[in-house]
Amino acid sequence: MPLPAPGPMSLVPFVSVEAMMKIVLEQGIERMLIDLARYIEDDFRRWEQFDKTPRIAAHSSEGVIELMPTSDGRSYGFKYVNGHPRNFQTGRQTVTAFGVLSDVETGYPVLLTEMTILTALRTAATSALAAKHLAPKGAKVMAMIGNGAQSEFQCLAFKAICGIDTVRLYDIDPKATGKAARNLAGKGLAVVPCTSAEQAIEGAQIITTCTADKQYATILTDNMVGSGVHINAIGGDCPGKTELHRDILTRSDIFVEYSAQTRIEGEIQQLDADHPVTEIWQVLAGKNPGRRDDKQITLFDSVGFATEDFSALRYLKDLLGSGAGHQMLDLLADPDDPRDLFGMIERYGKAVAAA
Template identity: 45%
Template sequence: MRLITISHLRQIIRRTGMDDFLRQSLSALEAAFSRWHEFRKSPRHATHYPHGVIELMPCADDDYYSFKYVNGHTKNTAEGRLSIVALGMLADARNGYPLMLSEMTLLTAIRTAATTALGAKYLARTESRHLAMIGTGAQAEFQLLATRQVLPIEQVSYFDTDPRAMQKFARNMAACAGLIPCRSIDQAIVDADMIITATAARLHNQLLGPGMIRPGSHIHAMGGDCPGKTELDPALLQQCKIVVEYLPQSLAEGEIQLSQETPIHAELWELVNGSKPGREEPLEVTLFDSVGFALEDYAVLRLVYQLACDLDICDDVELTPSPADPKDLYSTLLSP
């Protein structure tokens, strides 16, 4: 079985190039969503605690089975720990044998950003040049780099309640022109073509509301990703064309959890395969209510598995026994 550590992933991305890796991730996601009906899908299985959540996210087709272990503990950063860590598994569905165990913390950030870009490809105006970012935590850099793969972004206004997070974002993205630090959400979204909300507070917030969004904007709301956690005023949803990843999961975890009677235009796969249109009018306001779905993990795990094999960047580890007689498991303990 192949093991992909953080060091291996770093090597793969450096060999591939970050922009190219993001483009390949985007293509892998688009290909997976285009064959939506070939997958066995279910909402994630969540175990909730007062201080956080631990989730398992499975997805499979006839050839491969994948799952991700991921947590969400927003107070971890105060103790010097990441708020989200993850591991991913890819297995051969024909015999059940695991093929790869991979780091998934970085890959979750990358696939989440690629999903943002995929939504923007179908829902944002193609000439969108001004991106506003509300929240500059661990996801922010990935979000900007991925969005630039599909839109001609020239200006990035950003705001976070933590000045250190804003400084970190500016430092990491110093090579990107047009960065504009802002003192408030209102200042950041002025004249924005696309707005990304990526905050971590486990509350029903109202970061954006009616009257704040200019016609023609695209909103990507990704911070509302569990029950009891939203970022938008429910009244704003009534003014938007809304797209989700997987409706049963979004009804429980997305922005629409507080407004379940709000019409939903489509699931993302319907835009990808052309069965429903994305943006239809220059002045309509679009919303991708994104909570993250296991199909995205499947797609990026398949990509990393292929790249690891092609580039020979991985460790081979023995985590499943291989006795000469498959009915004699005990003999494994007797081997030298």
């Protein structure tokens, strides 16, 4: 007598790291970034439909573990993500993540997925989407400061979505710069490794900072930032962690994802709580012009928001619907009679005994 198979309602599609790598290779990374940006933009444009809350963070001396939930009333998504700057010393990722998309009507998960790779993609897609509206017209050169796990994704997103043709790389660790330069070779970008942040920003219309220290750092000082530049600051993303000198902030027009969260975690934690900022959805929805003139310094103070993960989960679910690889996970109990959870275990025991 065969063991009873898990009931159909017990199974949840699961995308492993390996399955995600296959999806990235099949789709092509630039195509995937462009498609992701479209989903992210669509969701930002219907911002008012989402339940929004700052993420729920558990801080420790080593790092942070966060849950990032949101819902549009039909689907519910959340991401689990950590941030541990010293993890690389033990061969671990600074940021790892996984996420779940659920059906609000039943509360049942419909997708479980790795999100370490997917977060890198959605973060890059969000940065480039914002820059499309904030960077100076015709920007071709980006300085990429911080050449860790996120950097290549950023560079390719700005190429695919904003038309950047040159990236100038700098990291305090030259090995990281070398790694990024090798990975970006042959990808259609001119790649210029630099030995200082000052050198990296020479001639750059866009400056992306993505460093991982969990402390107040000053990656950019005020005199380094000329007029007309767009700054994409994505490394400062928790209380006590910033990358830019305060004087840069006061000279910039600041754009954020969700101000209630960014005031806790972003660069603007250095400013008064009522310092004016613009939520990026207002730009994407046409309620705010974004960049107004050539001299304006624009700053996207990005910490990552739950709707971006929701968009990424929604994108991935649609891909699975078109046949992308995944496995089915026996995650939810599915007894014959939904009220007979206890009996399900007993019947399984009898089947095991008889098998």
